Amino acid sequence: MLRIAVPNKGSLSEPASAMLHEAGYRQRKDRRELVLVDAENEVEFFFLRPRDIAVYVGSGKLDIGITGRDLLLDSGSPAEEILQLGFAGSTFRYATRPGTAKDVSEFGGMTIATSFSGLVRQHLADNGVDASVVHLDGAVETAIQLGVAEIIADVVETGTTLRNAGLEIIGEPILKSEAVVIRGTGAPDDDPKVRQFLRRMQGVLVARRYVMMDYDIRVEHVEKAVGLTPGLESPTVSPLHHEGWVAVRSMVPSKDAQRIMDELYDLGARAILTTGIHACRL
Ligand SMILES: Nc1ncnc2c1ncn2[C@@H]1O[C@H](COP(=O)(O)OP(=O)(O)OP(=O)(O)O)[C@@H](O)[C@H]1O
Ligand SMILES: O=P(O)(O)OC[C@H]1O[C@H](OP(=O)(O)OP(=O)(O)O)[C@H](O)[C@@H]1O
Numbered sequence: 001m002l003r004i005a006v007p008n009k010g011s012l013s014e015p016a017s018a019m020l021h022e023a024g025y026r027q028r029k030d031r032r033e034l035v036l037v038d039a040e041n042e043v044e045f046f047f048l049r050p051r052d053i054a055v056y057v058g059s060g061k062l063d064i065g066i067t068g069r070d071l072l073l074d075s076g077s078p079a080e081e082i083l084q085l086g087f088a089g090s091t092f093r094y095a096t097r098p099g100t101a102k103d104v105s106e107f108g109g110m111t112i113a114t115s116f117s118g119l120v121r122q123h124l125a126d127n128g129v130d131a132s133v134v135h136l137d138g139a140v141e142t143a144i145q146l147g148v149a150e151i152i153a154d155v156v157e158t159g160t161t162l163r164n165a166g167l168e169i170i171g172e173p174i175l176k177s178e179a180v181v182i183r184g185t186g187a188p189d190d191d192p193k194v195r196q197f198l199r200r201m202q203g204v205l206v207a208r209r210y211v212m213m214d215y216d217i218r219v220e221h222v223e224k225a226v227g228l229t230p231g232l233e234s235p236t237v238s239p240l241h242h243e244g245w246v247a248v249r250s251m252v253p254s255k256d257a258q259r260i261m262d263e264l265y266d267l268g269a270r271a272i273l274t275t276g277i278h279a280c281r282l
């Protein structure tokens with residue numbers, strides 16, 4: 001059985017379970033379930049605190065896990081990223097009251113509050129800055145108001161939380177994060193069970209990002225048309241009963257589908273259809 005760690009709460013939890021469900025795995029119906037065996041797929045899921053996932057995977061007790069890149073790096077655990085999942089995107093940044101400091105080089109002697117003290121200590125050391133770090137569990141914005149710290153370092157998505165607290169983001173992003181699949185450093189990279197899991201997850205990513213596009217076009221315009229719809233390997237071109245016309249089938253990125261349809265129409269393509277992809281293996 002492949003043993004997989006899945007976040008049990010927070011921003012990562014629901015999208016991770018939704019993705020696993022789309023990949024054909026059983027997921028828990030009750031949020032209090034801690035372990036779930038998917039016997040048909042030979043997988044056992046352990047629902048754990050997001051922060052603890054890198055620790056379990058790094059120790060080798062679990063084969064792989066889903067967590068945030070920021071949590072992985074903060075943990076210092078011997079685990080590594082093997083697939084980016086494209087959700088829970090955020091940046092990790094410093095913020096303060098206007099006028100306090102402009103970037104990390106000015107933090108000497110100050111106190112920085114954060115829930116990611118591993119990441120912040122490393123960043124300060126990389127920049128040769130001697131500052132104190134106070135570890136808090138969450139709601140770190142309030143640490144400045146209450147005089148616990150002059151600077152905070154926290155996860156930023158839209159920036160609303162910081163703005164509402166009267167704080168401004170300073171300096172370059174410390175890190176760009178998103179949800180990732182991790183495995184223990186040094187775990188074999190040819191484990192067939194892990195490979196199959198990754199193919200399934202990649203299949204979901206592709207199914208979410210691409211649509212299938214079909215259209216008919218006159219033979220003399222087909223080269224230009226396939227330039228707009230090159231597909232992943234190469235488009236399928238089949239003859240039509242109506243001489244001089246061909247049918248083309250190709251995958252295109254969903255976000256570009258409408259623009260490509262307009263451009264194909266202008267080239268003379270007709271019966272242009274897009275259909276969703278539910279699952280795939282590339
Ligand atoms: N607002 C957000 N938008 C996108 N990603 C976020 C957001 N808040 C946290 N994350 C990401 O979620 C992960 C943190 O998960 P965690 O469950 O510890 O915190 P949370 O989502 O803030 O939940 P909570 O603090 O309520 O427990 C990190 O990878 C972080 O980058
Ligand atoms: O940039 P924004 O869109 O405002 O999102 C970022 C905020 O979301 C998370 O907070 P959460 O609500 O999880 O509270 P926490 O501080 O207790 O983790 C994170 O810690 C930030 O505070």
Ligand SMILES: [Mg+2]
Pocket residue numbers: 138
């Ligand atoms: Mg949080």
